[in-house]
Amino acid sequence: MRPTVKGRIAIFQPQGFLDGNNAPSFLTVDDIRATEALNVDMLLVSLKKVIFFNKNGLDVFVRLLDNVRNKNHITVGLCDYDHAKFKTITAFYGGGLNFSLFRTEKIAELFAPTNKSDSKTVLIYNEDPSQRSAMAIELFDYGHNPIIAQTQKEFEEKKQNADLYYAIIEDSYLGLFGQKIATRVTGNAIIYTIANFLDAEVTNTFNIAYHMNSLNVGFRLFIFDAYKVVSMNVHALNFFTKLASSAAEYNATICFVGLTFEKTPESFKHDMEDVGILFFEQMEDILKNKKLLQDLGGSSSSSKQTRAITKALINELPNFIDATVSTISMMTNTTATKNSVNIQHLEVTMAQNKYASSIGFYGDVDGIIILIFPKKIAQKTCALLIGEETDDEEAILDSLAEFVNIIGGRAKALLAEKKQRVDITLPRTYGKVDSLMDMVQNKKGVQVNLDFEGSQFTFFLTR
Amino acid sequence: MITQEQISLYIQNIPATPSVIRQTLDHVRNGDLIKAAKCAEEDPALKLYLRTLINRPIYGFRNEVSSLSQIFGILGTSSAQQILYNYLMSLLVPKEWGLFSLTHQAFFDLQASFSRKWEMILKHLNLLTHENESAITLLPASIIVCDALFGAHKKEVEQLRSVKALDYNTILQRLSGQSLFDLCSVIAEKWEMPSSIAHTVHAASGTDGNIGEEVKTLAKWMHLLLFYELSRSPFVEAGLNELIDFKIEFVQDIYESFTQVVGYDETNG
Known part of the structure; x- marks a missing residue:
């Protein structure tokens, strides 16, 4: 069984009965290996469609998930269960519960380290005060606004006003967490949250692939939220100076906020300043200062640096187009015809009636695939994923992200057949094409106009 | 597709x-x-x-x-x-399975297991009639039809399933407006099977509204029996666990009786 991947969360979805006899068939070592290659932040097993499970069955999963966490420093656990199942799981494992439990997928998404969503207000309750605090701290680090209910009574009262909260977190548990450095996007700045004592382990917990990709797609301001850093050693110092040097190649800025030098040698600060790292006392000093934000490169994610499209990339173009066309054909049961292929700046007509999505890939070759859909085609394309044609823009954009993820996956597979290894980025969607145009304004690429049942669809490949 | x-x-x-x-x-x-x-x-x-x-x-x-x-x-x-x-x-079984990693033997074992357990269920429900007993024979048609239609699109389905947990039945229904169970009914008609067989199997999808009490009872037990079998290792490995959407809420109330009737050992493994 292979997992579904949304954002950077992979979820296995077994159905039916789960016991020690069949659990190894649901999750094989091959499945785990294939999932590890997806570079996810969180790996979960959904119990939504499991009518019965016993401890022998869960033990098989837990062992496999444990190995993944130890090897990849990601969060692992179970999700999508009701209160009765939660009670059963906690009874099975008691104090030895070292994996995480998220009552719903939506709750799990809040705890994903690479968080691209806006700040959400959530209500938390757990009988165990340390769990309540741990959840609140994690959520706060990811840029959310956690409200803790201190008692069951208070929780029940607050729950009455469910509309006030994006999610109500109960029957959930944070086990040994993934220890990946939390990442969030605020405007056009990327904020990493670091804590405690920083040593060589930071090279494992920092998602360097995500960082490089962010540079590639045009982010220019990276802020380390270091309020909770106690100290760092020379290995961590080396890591940050190298990071700053590579950022300089992209004209990007790295800032540290809230870092004190009481237990860290003052000389480290000078070393870091020498490579261009800036220090601020408060996050607001940057985020609330528009002029400074602009100077630091955090006011727009558009890339000032234009990178020429390469021959290697053009060679792959027919494959990428085929992958796109066949995916749309699969999802709409229609066929496409190619109208024109040109090397040019992106040109979009009737932009107001269109949605766009993009996905980047980086590795042996790198580039960005951009797709621009007439809204009608987008609705039709997403109907297979949603279950019906809908006008709900959020649902359509969500499905477009899944759709472009399929294309990214196909592009990755096609390149792998030619021994070219690439990773794909998280997909981005644009409800307004103008915001996409900001991002690609200086980029030349290959524009392919396709016709699907009389509607024009644009494919654009750039770097 | x-x-x-x-x-x-x-x-x-x-x-x-x-x-x-x-x-x-x-x-x-x-x-x-x-x-x-x-x-x-x-x-x-x-x-x-x-x-x-x-x-x-x-x-x-x-x-x-x-x-x-x-x-x-x-x-x-x-x-x-x-x-x-x-x-x-x-006679409908393909020479080579394209979508599912099944052998003929495994398929016939599944048929036999369905038949044996279905008889136990009908006896328990006191609903053992010729037609009820035969109803279970149509259920595996869903597997054969699914393999025939999706066999050539295995990769595309895998890609689709990599972003959304969609079962084959749902994909087919969204693409064509027809479910695997609709196609089972067509086969039943073509083979002149009694209409009650087609009704029962169709209702076993767990999505039919407006069905009589007896058909509903049979449908619930058939739905759970299907997932009981499709949770067995050889069939999970064959990819059959993803055949249709398991409706837990449809069968929750019969779960306890079901495990007793089929003799499921909850301490398995």
Whole structure:
């Protein structure tokens, strides 16, 4: 069984009965290996469609998930269960519960380290005060606004006003967490949250692939939220100076906020300043200062640096187009015809009636695939994923992200057949094409106009 | 990926019930097992199927049973009808499975296991009739149809499933407006099976509204039986766990009784 991947969360979805006899068939070592290659932040097993499970069955999963966490420093656990199942799981494992439990997928998404969503207000309750605090701290680090209910009574009262909260977190548990450095996007700045004592382990917990990709797609301001850093050693110092040097190649800025030098040698600060790292006392000093934000490169994610499209990339173009066309054909049961292929700046007509999505890939070759859909085609394309044609823009954009993820996956597979290894980025969607145009304004690429049942669809490949 | 034309073509190519089978079934329905045995003699493939089946360990005969009249006598009218339908279904089994990693043996084991447990269930429910007993024979048609339609699109489905947990039945329904269970009903009609069989199997999808109490009861038990079997290791490994969407809420109230009837050991493994 292979997992579904949304954002950077992979979820296995077994159905039916789960016991020690069949659990190894649901999750094989091959499945785990294939999932590890997806570079996810969180790996979960959904119990939504499991009518019965016993401890022998869960033990098989837990062992496999444990190995993944130890090897990849990601969060692992179970999700999508009701209160009765939660009670059963906690009874099975008691104090030895070292994996995480998220009552719903939506709750799990809040705890994903690479968080691209806006700040959400959530209500938390757990009988165990340390769990309540741990959840609140994690959520706060990811840029959310956690409200803790201190008692069951208070929780029940607050729950009455469910509309006030994006999610109500109960029957959930944070086990040994993934220890990946939390990442969030605020405007056009990327904020990493670091804590405690920083040593060589930071090279494992920092998602360097995500960082490089962010540079590639045009982010220019990276802020380390270091309020909770106690100290760092020379290995961590080396890591940050190298990071700053590579950022300089992209004209990007790295800032540290809230870092004190009481237990860290003052000389480290000078070393870091020498490579261009800036220090601020408060996050607001940057985020609330528009002029400074602009100077630091955090006011727009558009890339000032234009990178020429390469021959290697053009060679792959027919494959990428085929992958796109066949995916749309699969999802709409229609066929496409190619109208024109040109090397040019992106040109979009009737932009107001269109949605766009993009996905980047980086590795042996790198580039960005951009797709621009007439809204009608987008609705039709997403109907297979949603279950019906809908006008709900959020649902359509969500499905477009899944759709472009399929294309990214196909592009990755096609390149792998030619021994070219690439990773794909998280997909981005644009409800307004103008915001996409900001991002690609200086980029030349290959524009392919396709016709699907009389509607024009644009494919654009750039770097 | 899958168009209405492809589905129509597939249905067109489903063979009609061979005349020998139809006549044999008529005799069985009329309770004339001697005539049924005589009629079945004319089809060597059917003869071989019945002999192989009756001599499997599950029937527990020490000496080989080879005479068709003996076989029909052992089976009785209900089981004979069920086995003739199973034979009909076996004619649809592809030479090579394209989508599911199944062998013929594994498929026939699944058929046999369905039949055996379904009989236990019907006895428990006190609903053991010829038609109810035969209803289970149509259920595996969903697997055969699914394999035939999606076999050439395995990679595309894998890619689709990599972003959304969609079962084959849902994908087919969203693409073509027809579910696997709709196609089972078409097969039942083509094979002139009693309409109650098609209704029961269709309701076993767990999505039919407005069904009578008896059909609803049978549908719940069939739905849970399907997932009980599709949770077994060989079928999980074959990819069958993703055949349809399991509706827990549809079967939750019969779960306890079901595990007792089929003898599920909750301490397994």
